[in-house]
Amino acid sequence: MVLMKVDLRQESGRHSETLDAFTNYLGIGKYSEWNEAKKVDFLAKELKGKRPLIxxxxxxSRDVQEVLxxxxxxAELGSDSLGAYVISMASNVERSCNEEESS
Structure with a gap:
């Protein structure tokens, strides 16, 4: 029985760092250096794929492992236990990369 749904929150820069780790591992470049169109194309393709990304x-790194x-x-809790997954400081796919560059 679920009394209350839990929201998960993570800062957008952590997601860029995580995607950098994936794309570096796959040998296809650094996600954070791609333009927005390439990022969206990559993410859409991977979401439609049936194989694990990594x-x-x-x-x-420890920060990437925290996101994973x-x-x-x-995934273990299931949708009955979860509310929203909030990615803070994100306004579009490219936002987190621009934020990191200005820091």
Whole structure:
């Protein structure tokens, strides 16, 4: 029985860092350096794909692992337990990269 749904929140820069780790691992460049059209195309293609994007044994930084762990927990809890997944400081696909450059 679920009494209250849980919202998950993560800062957009962490998502860019995580996608950088994926694209670097795959040998296709650095996600954060791509233009918005290339990012959207990549994400749309991967969301339609049936294979895992990365292997479960990928070695990543602590911050990237935190993002991956949040997704694993969300998957285990299921939709009945979850409310929204909020990506703060994101207004479009490219926003997080521009924020990091100005920091």
């Amino acid at each position: 292997p479960p044994t990928i070695e990543v 762990d949040a997704f694993h927990i969300a």
